[in-house]
Structure formats: C-alpha cells, structure tokens
Amino acid sequence: MKSAGDEVSVRKILVVDDHTLVRRGVIRILEQSRDLEVSCDETGQAQEALRLVTGGNYDLVLLDIALPGVNGLDLLKSLHRAAPRLPIIILSMYPEDQYAIRCFTQGAAGYLAKDSAPEDLVAAVRKVLSGGRYVSGGLVEHLAGHLAAGPAHTVISHEDLTDREFVVLRLSGAGKSPAQIAGELFLSVKTVNTYRARVMSKLGLKSNAEVISYAIKHNLST
Structure with missing residues (x-):
C-alpha cells in the first residue's frame, strides 16, 4: 500500500470485451495488483471503444479480438489508426500461434490467451506500460521453430494468407455459410466467395x- 506522500502515477486503461464477467474480472485483477496503480474504463462494443479511444487519454487498451459483429483484426487496425x-494488448481465446503474429503485424503490443494466469495478465500490462512488448514463452517457441525451418519452409499455409482470407477461412471452418460470413464482415456474398476461392487455391483445397x-x-474453427 502506498502512503499519501508517495508520487503515484495512475495509468488509465480501457478494457474492451463483450462479456461483462470477463471485463470485471480483468479490472479486479489489475486493481488488486500491488505494483500497478490503474484507473479502468470498460465497454463491450467496438464503436464505443473507438469513440473512447478517440476522445480519451488512455495509456493502454486490453482488447478482445472476437467481439461480435466485427472483424477483430479490422478493429485493431482502426484503433491503431x-x-x-x-x-x-490482445485478449483472445484463439491459439496464439494462429493469431498472435497477425496481431503484432497490425500494431498490437502484446497477445494474451484468456486462459492465462492472473500473474501473466499483470506481467503483460506491466511490460507494455513500461514501453515493451509482451510475448509469451509459448509464442517464442513457435517463432523459433518457424525460423528454424529456414528457406526450405516454402509450403503455403494459412499463415501466408491475407488477414481477410484468414478470417474467411476461420469462419468457413466454423460452418458458416457465405451469406452468414458476408453479414458478419459487412461484405457481399460475391466478395466472400472470391476470398474463399483464393483460400482454396492457395491451400490446395478442393x-x-x-x-x-x-x-x-489447425484449431481455426473456434
């Protein structure tokens, strides 16, 4: 507990997740941490998150990559712009070896699985607030293995797809029809079919x- 005479720099954090229990749980963990002084706002809607970020003076955003009705990667890009x-920092239920690299290339400073321990959340927030990037040990191992493959790693995989192609692949894998995908991504059915055709061509799927x-x-259908 800090005394009244201590200089306290309160860091302002926005928690974006469509599940109230998740938001409140994250906030509680951060507020109870002994070495963090934070003031947290929260929202479960993408447009509200954009409004708050545009008008607020936040030090950090914790963002759920799977908000309903919006492509999480597109929202990340919009917030970054x-x-x-x-x-x-991205909060996600998706495997980090499938999504983390894409998130980092779009400007994320960290990626944390939702089943991570509370101390991992605190460590990630502390690291990013100090100006660093948070990369878990598991992701480091994945990247090391990927790099170890060297120049011979030439087989086209889902990691080589564009962001939009990747999202269409994931939603298709979840059993969603082109019409459902079009509605979720705000695209025409024709455009969705074009993306899906590109995915099939690149991955050799018939x-x-x-x-x-x-x-x-490849654990992409959740």
Missing part, C-alpha cells in the same frame, strides 16, 4: 468439406 502511439477439415485440424 485512431491512436498510433496507444499500446494495445471442396468446402476440405476447408472445414483444414480449419479443424
């Missing part, structure tokens, strides 16, 4: 069943 210097099978095999 609105406040280029504002660090963003049917929708193979798309679903590929997504399940």
Whole structure:
C-alpha cells in the first residue's frame, strides 16, 4: 500500500470485451495488483471503444479480438489508426500461434490467451506500460521453430494468407455459410466467395468439406 506522500502515477486503461464477467474480472485483477496503480474504463462494443479511444487519454487498451459483429483484426487496425502511439494488448481465446503474429503485424503490443494466469495478465500490462512488448514463452517457441525451418519452409499455409482470407477461412471452418460470413464482415456474398476461392487455391483445397477439415485440424474453427 502506498502512503499519501508517495508520487503515484495512475495509468488509465480501457478494457474492451463483450462479456461483462470477463471485463470485471480483468479490472479486479489489475486493481488488486500491488505494483500497478490503474484507473479502468470498460465497454463491450467496438464503436464505443473507438469513440473512447478517440476522445480519451488512455495509456493502454486490453482488447478482445472476437467481439461480435466485427472483424477483430479490422478493429485493431482502426484503433491503431485512431491512436498510433496507444499500446494495445490482445485478449483472445484463439491459439496464439494462429493469431498472435497477425496481431503484432497490425500494431498490437502484446497477445494474451484468456486462459492465462492472473500473474501473466499483470506481467503483460506491466511490460507494455513500461514501453515493451509482451510475448509469451509459448509464442517464442513457435517463432523459433518457424525460423528454424529456414528457406526450405516454402509450403503455403494459412499463415501466408491475407488477414481477410484468414478470417474467411476461420469462419468457413466454423460452418458458416457465405451469406452468414458476408453479414458478419459487412461484405457481399460475391466478395466472400472470391476470398474463399483464393483460400482454396492457395491451400490446395478442393471442396468446402476440405476447408472445414483444414480449419479443424489447425484449431481455426473456434
């Protein structure tokens, strides 16, 4: 507990997640941490998050990558454009070896799985607030293995897809129809079919069943 005479720098954090219990749990963990002094706002909506980031003076955003009705990668890009210097830590239920690299390339300062321990959340926030980037040990191992493959690693995989192609692959793998995907991504059905055709061509898949099978095999269908 800090005394009244101590200089306290309260850091302002925005927690963005559509589940109230998750938001409140994250805030509680941060507020109870002995070495963090934070003031947290929260929202469960993408547009509200953009409004708050544009009008607020936040030190950090904790962002759920899977908000309903919006492509999480697109939201990350929008937040980064609105406040280029504002660090963003991604909170996700998706495997970090599938999403983290894409998030980092779009400006994220950290990536944390939702099943991480509370102390990992505190460590990530502390690291990013101090100006660093948070990368888990598991992701470091994945990157090391990827680099160890060297120049021979030339097989096209989902990691080589564009962000939009990757999202269409994931949603297709979850069993969603082109119409459902179009509605979720605010695209036309024709455009969705074009992206799906590109995915199938790049990955050498010949049917929708193979798309679903590929997504399940690589843990992309959740």
